[in-house]
Amino acid sequence: MSATNAYGIRSLFHVYDGAVALDVPHLDIPGGEIWGLVGPNGAGKTTLLSILALLLKQSAGNVYVHGTEVTMDRMRRLRRKVTLLHQKPVLFARSVRKNISYGLHASGFSSKEIADRVEAIIIEAGLESVAGRQPRTLSGGEAQRVALARGLVLETPILLLDEPTNSLDDAFRPLLLQMLSKANQSRKTTILVATHDFGFISAIADRIVQMEAGKLII
Amino acid sequence: MSDLGQASREAIHLIFSADRDLTVIVFASLRFSLSSTLIASLTGMPAGILLATSHFRFKRWIEDILNTLLAGPTVVVGLFVYTLIFSQGPLGGFRLLFTPAAIILGQTLLIFPLITALVCSSVSTIPPIYRETALTLGAGNFRAVWTVASEARSSILVACLTGFGRVIGEIGISLILGGNILGYTRTITTAISLQTSKGEFALGLALGMILLIVAFGVNISTRALRRQS
Numbered sequence: 001m002s003a004t005n006a007y008g009i010r011s012l013f014h015v016y017d018g019a020v021a022l023d024v025p026h027l028d029i030p031g032g033e034i035w036g037l038v039g040p041n042g043a044g045k046t047t048l049l050s051i052l053a054l055l056l057k058q059s060a061g062n063v064y065v066h067g068t069e070v071t072m073d074r075m076r077r078l079r080r081k082v083t084l085l086h087q088k089p090v091l092f093a094r095s096v097r098k099n100i101s102y103g104l105h106a107s108g109f110s111s112k113e114i115a116d117r118v119e120a121i122i123i124e125a126g127l128e129s130v131a132g133r134q135p136r137t138l139s140g141g142e143a144q145r146v147a148l149a150r151g152l153v154l155e156t157p158i159l160l161l162d163e164p165t166n167s168l169d170d171a172f173r174p175l176l177l178q179m180l181s182k183a184n185q186s187r188k189t190t191i192l193v194a195t196h197d198f199g200f201i202s203a204i205a206d207r208i209v210q211m212e213a214g215k216l217i218i
Numbered sequence: 219m220s221d222l223g224q225a226s227r228e229a230i231h232l233i234f235s236a237d238r239d240l241t242v243i244v245f246a247s248l249r250f251s252l253s254s255t256l257i258a259s260l261t262g263m264p265a266g267i268l269l270a271t272s273h274f275r276f277k278r279w280i281e282d283i284l285n286t287l288l289a290g291p292t293v294v295v296g297l298f299v300y301t302l303i304f305s306q307g308p309l310g311g312f313r314l315l316f317t318p319a320a321i322i323l324g325q326t327l328l329i330f331p332l333i334t335a336l337v338c339s340s341v342s343t344i345p346p347i348y349r350e351t352a353l354t355l356g357a358g359n360f361r362a363v364w365t366v367a368s369e370a371r372s373s374i375l376v377a378c379l380t381g382f383g384r385v386i387g388e389i390g391i392s393l394i395l396g397g398n399i400l401g402y403t404r405t406i407t408t409a410i411s412l413q414t415s416k417g418e419f420a421l422g423l424a425l426g427m428i429l430l431i432v433a434f435g436v437n438i439s440t441r442a443l444r445r446q447s
Contacts, residue, residue: 055350076358084354090347093369102365103355154356 006031006158006190007052008064014047014214015059021047022058022214031066031157032188034180036201039211045194046087048211049160052192053084066157080107083156087163089147091135096127096146099135103154117153124179125149126172140167148176152183159183161193165200177204221419228420229427239400240424247386247405248432250318254325255382262330262381263374266337267367271349281338287331292390299324300394316397321405324391329381336380340373341366372443379443383436387429 007029014022022044029035037045050056051063054075063070065078083103091099097118104114122131125145130138138146144167151159159180168176181204183189195201201208210217232240269280301307303314303323314320344366352362367374389407396403398412406425413422 050350053350053354055353079353080356082354084350086347086351088347090351092348092351092365093371102352103357106352106355106357106361150355 004031004067005029005064006033006066008062008067010062010064012051012061012063013059014044014051014056016047020214022051024048024061024216027216027218029190029192031190032184033206034184034191034204035193036205036208037192037194037211038196038198038201038208043211044214045211046162047214049084049162049192049194052158053082053160054079055084081156082158082160083151083154084160085147085151085162085164087166089140089143089167091138091143091146091150093135095132095134096138097122097131099146100127100150100153103150107154117155121149121153125152126175139169141169141172144168145172145175148179152179155183155187156189157187158190159192161191161195163195163197164193165195165197173200176200180204225419225423229423232420232424233427237421237424240421240428242401243404243406243409243425244428246318246401246403247407250321250325250392250405251382251386254322254329254385255378257322257326258329258333258381259378261326262333263337263367263378265330266334266339266374266377267341267363269334269338270341271363271366281335284331284335284338288335290328290331292328292388293394294390295328296324296391296394299327299391303395315395316399316403318396318403320395321392321403324395325385325388328388328391329384332384333377333381336377337370337374340370340377343373344369372446376440376443379436379440383433383440386432386436 005028007027009024009027011026012022012024013020037048039045047056051058054065054070057072065081068074068078070078092102100121101114101118104117109117122128125148127142127145127149130142130146135143135146144164148164164176165173177200180191180193184191184204193201193205269277299320300315303309303312303320305315314323348369349362349366352365353359357365387407389405389411392398392403392405392408393411396405396408398404398408404412406429410422410425410429413419413425
């Protein structure tokens with residue numbers, strides 16, 4: 001299995017509530033590319049992202065991250081290579097700044113590195129005016145930007161986004177595109193975006209694949 | 219009616235003059251209740267968090283047992299602990315009976331299931347996506363569970379306050395295990411019971427008023443925390 005691929009999938013099969021939710025016989029996602037995953041509701045996009053984020057164990061088959069097979073004992077280590085941004089931004093009940101620094105603390109970065117990275121991403125995401133606020137006081141779009149900043153600040157080699165434009169204000173769509181492009185170009189971040197928004201994904205994706213009834217149509 | 223009026227006036231006088239017997243009893247009660255609440259919270263919080271965030275075979279059984287113990291009468295808990303610590307009991311050698319430690323032990327056993335069940339229920343209301351988010355941000359299992367629990371921190375504090383509210387007003391355990399010894403194991407509730415049986419209402423009424431004030435404080439704090447959560 002090539003380590004240059006961000007993901008390798010072999011004979012992946014997932015059953016949910018007795019029905020086949022995913023059936024992906026073979027897929028390689030090269031490192032450093034932006035992929036779009038489009039398809040109707042219930043096509044299996046979120047399930048695939050959960051498996052690729054190593055949050056859900058597939059019923060059968062193998063997943064490789066940078067050439068390393070995902071097993072239970074490697075899951076924690078490999079999970080640090082991946083960040084998933086959920087469709088609905090989930091923010092913890094602490095200030096925006098503390099939300100953004102959460103993953104950096106969890107990953108053991110130094111205080112100075114944390115402070116530098118957090119301030120930089122706050123400015124990049126235009127969150128200066130809300131940095132000290134509690135999540136419950138934010139609009140849906142602001143919360144989405146905080147979640148995005150919290151994911152990007154980790155600079156993981158792989159970034160997964162589930163419907164990132166859903167609650168984002170139109171005014172900030174160019175900012176999202178810009179931040180994703182920057183991560184991809186400057187750090188060769190592999191990005192996989194599940195979305196209904198064809199206009200958004202076609203603007204940045206190297207490749208767009210369609211999903212239907214748990215299968216990829218390439 | 220005039221007896222009640224007279225007793226009430228005397229009760230208020232006892233409170234405002236900080237009567238020695240009254241303060242000794244109140245402080246003993248608070249000490250026992252705070253100690254048992256602290257011990258039950260320190261053990262019940264992790265137990266409840268663990269129960270809420272883990273999946274194992276007999277989980278439902280344990281939840282059912284805890285829920286059953288919630289309604290346990292205090293005299294039954296007192297009797298159970300008595301059989302353990304009386305001189306012929308398995309823990310008789312520790313000479314705990316009729317000591318503050320016996321009351322604290324009994325009260326701890328009374329509210330441990332309550333705090334565990336309430337904490338479990340509070341943490342269970344936090345959607346699983348919070349734990350997943352913590353994990354995908356690089357948190358290990360312990361930090362992820364801690365993050366989920368901290369989302370329910372106000373409700374967890376309410377659970378501890380509820381435990382305190384339960385023990386400050388209990389009588390069965392204090393009477394059976396403490397023996398109602400003045401200056402040693404006499405609590406607000408056992409003193410009220412004794413004073414009433416003697417027909418001396420003033421001290422009993424004063425203690426009752428203090429108990430109601432404490433209960434009111436607990437309720438106000440609980441409501442404030444609930445609003446916050």
